[in-house]
Amino acid sequence: MGGGLAQLLAENDYELLLEDPSEEQMDAVIQSAKKTSSKDTSKQFSKYSDMQKLCDDLDRPRVFLWSLPHGGVGDGVLGSMLPYLEKGDIIIDCGNEHWENTERRQGKCVTKGIRYVGCGVSGGYQAARRGPSMCPGADDETLELVLPMLKKIAAKAPDGTPCVAPVGTGGAGHYCKMIHNGIEHGMMSAIAEAYAIMRVGLSMSLDEISNVFDEWNSKGELQQTFLIWISRDICRTKDPKTGEYVLDTVEDKVVQDYTGEEGTGIWSNTEAVERHVPAPTLTMAHYFRIASGDRHQRATIQKIFGVGSGKPNDDHTAVFPPQKLEGVSDRKAFLEDLRMAVYTACLAAYCQGMIIIDKADRANHFNVNYTSLLQIWRAGCIIQADYINEKLLQPIYTSKKEKPDEINPLYESDVANDLKRGFPHLKKVVAKGVEGDHVIPALSATLEYIKYQTSTDLPTSFYEAQLDYFGNHMYDKKGDDEEGKPTEGKYHYEWKPV
Numbered sequence: 280m281g282g283g284l285a286q287l288l289a290e291n292d293y294e295l296l297l298e299d300p301s302e303e304q305m306d307a308v309i310q311s312a313k314k315t316s317s318k319d320t321s322k323q324f325s326k327y328s329d330m331q332k333l334c335d336d337l338d339r340p341r342v343f344l345w346s347l348p349h350g351g352v353g354d355g356v357l358g359s360m361l362p363y364l365e366k367g368d369i370i371i372d373c374g375n376e377h378w379e380n381t382e383r384r385q386g387k388c389v390t391k392g393i394r395y396v397g398c399g400v401s402g403g404y405q406a407a408r409r410g411p412s413m414c415p416g417a418d419d420e421t422l423e424l425v426l427p428m429l430k431k432i433a434a435k436a437p438d439g440t441p442c443v444a445p446v447g448t449g450g451a452g453h454y455c456k457m458i459h460n461g462i463e464h465g466m467m468s469a470i471a472e473a474y475a476i477m478r479v480g481l482s483m484s485l486d487e488i489s490n491v492f493d494e495w496n497s498k499g500e501l502q503q504t505f506l507i508w509i510s511r512d513i514c515r516t517k518d519p520k521t522g523e524y525v526l527d528t529v530e531d532k533v534v535q536d537y538t539g540e541e542g543t544g545i546w547s548n549t550e551a552v553e554r555h556v557p558a559p560t561l562t563m564a565h566y567f568r569i570a571s572g573d574r575h576q577r578a579t580i581q582k583i584f585g586v587g588s589g590k591p592n593d594d595h596t597a598v599f600p601p602q603k604l605e606g607v608s609d610r611k612a613f614l615e616d617l618r619m620a621v622y623t624a625c626l627a628a629y630c631q632g633m634i635i636i637d638k639a640d641r642a643n644h645f646n647v648n649y650t651s652l653l654q655i656w657r658a659g660c661i662i663q664a665d666y667i668n669e670k671l672l673q674p675i676y677t678s679k680k681e682k683p684d685e686i687n688p689l690y691e692s693d694v695a696n697d698l699k700r701g702f703p704h705l706k707k708v709v710a711k712g713v714e715g716d717h718v719i720p721a722l723s724a725t726l727e728y729i730k731y732q733t734s735t736d737l738p739t740s741f742y743e744a745q746l747d748y749f750g751n752h753m754y755d756k757k758g759d760d761e762e763g764k765p766t767e768g769k770y771h772y773e774w775k776p777v
């Protein structure tokens with residue numbers, strides 16, 4: 280990511296002083312720039328292995344931009360620079376850093392007059408090279424200083440507006456990028472689940488599935504959705520050396536949460552729970568990927584259930600294998616159900632993410648600029664979804680000039696209508712999927728979400744009774760609920776007098 284951003288900055292006429300633990304990596308960046316740049320940028324790069332020398336050689340005001348693994352690495356790099364930094368220097372942290380680390384570092388820097396920007400970057404390594412979506416958070420004055428440079432390199436929406444804008448103060452940029460990734464995980468899971476339904480449930484070939492994704496991407500509610508258009512490409516990509524579909528060679532495990540490379544999935548779900556925001560599309564997608572990550576454990580459990588050898592590499596099977604869907608006489612109609620089911624899950628993921636941001640915004644005084652945030656997500660990012668962003672969410676957020684106490688997309692009739700419209704399609708897909716033993720965690724969780732989030736008659740009356748029975752936790756009587764925040768119940772019943 281850092282290498283791509285460096286090349287992009289060079290192409291935009293900036294001079295780059297590179298620093299990396301590996302000289303080879305710096306050479307690779309310079310070589311890549313030679314091959315891929317629209318002009319000769321080789322004279323704009325120089326390599327450093329000594330932080331003091333790099334700091335001395337940089338023109339004032341000095342701007343440091345890095346893209347590092349989160350946590351200790353960033354702390355270490357900042358620690359190695361701090362002795363040489365001065366008032367007015369600017370650091371732009373483009374990694375996926377935890378927002379609390381960002382705020383801690385901002386606190387550390389501010390005492391020396393150093394400006395620290397927490398800038399989430401999205402779009403992957405290719406966008407880093409050609410134009411990413413960038414989500415910077417810091418005080419207004421600092422953002423004003425860095426925006427001209429970031430605007431030059433950021434992705435541009437079709438109307439030319441750069442996908443970078445001031446998002447908020449403190450750790451707001453990294454916070455919003457973290458939730459971007461949470462939304463991304465919900466969307467990815469729903470699409471992966473739909474892929475398997477088509478492949479196994481409808482016995483479709485990869486080329487056929489690719490065509491379906493292409494159609495979904497071309498019009499309607501999933502139009503210009505990054506994850507749909509890359510799904511089209513993933514399904515049709517063959518390795519020219521072997522003639523095999525690359526997808527058919529990919530093992531079924533997502534390991535990022537185990538390796539500690541990334542933390543955004545864990546953090547966004549922890550945030551949801553801690554802020555009391557039901558976000559089941561995000562959370563079920565996350566549980567699904569952590570279950571997938573430990574293939575050895577799955578194989579062991581499978582053997583105990585009486586299937587397979589227990590060795591992760593021997594088998595690609597299941598105790599309850601997904602089946603061809605029964606009773607789908609009209610494939611075209613079912614594919615339309617599937618399209619709407621995926622759209623509904625993607626929309627729910629967006630809503631859940633926006634609600635988490637809203638809660639955190641008010642609790643942490645981030646002062647999030649939602650119009651900026653949605654502008655940032657218009658192009659160059661993984662959750663680009665034109666209909667959801669431009670047709671549904673932008674009108675809602677731009678109409679709220681005076682920030683109300685709470686911005687909740689579920690309170691908005693256009694979003695509500697779409698979730699209502701998607702519900703019967705999602706229900707059909709989930710019902711068929713359940714019948715055929717398909718693995719559909721994000722889709723089924725979204726169906727449940729829509730049901731419970733729109734009901735005032737839930738089985739949780741029974742749950743509350745259980746809590747009161749064993750724990751004297753108190754309950755409210757029907758009709759007692761007061762407007763406002765949830766409060767402790769007023770009644771206890773001696774269910775089993777001693």
Ligand SMILES: NC(=O)C1=CN([C@@H]2O[C@H](COP(=O)(O)OP(=O)(O)OC[C@H]3O[C@@H](n4cnc5c(N)ncnc54)[C@H](OP(=O)(O)O)[C@@H]3O)[C@@H](O)[C@H]2O)C=CC1
Pocket residue numbers: 280281299300301304346347348349352355356373374375376400401402403404540541
């Ligand atoms: N990959 C992606 O699609 C995206 C990644 N991100 C975020 O960007 C950041 C970088 O990701 P990515 O480029 O994929 O990761 P890489 O592992 O490719 O790059 C990490 C960089 O950090 C350097 N580094 C590692 N350890 C140290 C250390 N102790 N001291 C100094 N430098 C160190 C590495 O050096 P060396 O090259 O020598 O190993 C490398 O240059 C992460 O925070 C990631 O979450 C954000 C959006 C998209």
Ligand SMILES: O=C(CO)[C@H](O)[C@H](O)COP(=O)(O)O
Pocket residue numbers: 375400401402403460463535536541542543544661
């Ligand atoms: O930030 C990203 C995209 O937006 C990166 O691709 C990141 O590596 C994805 O990791 P994770 O799935 O663990 O969030």
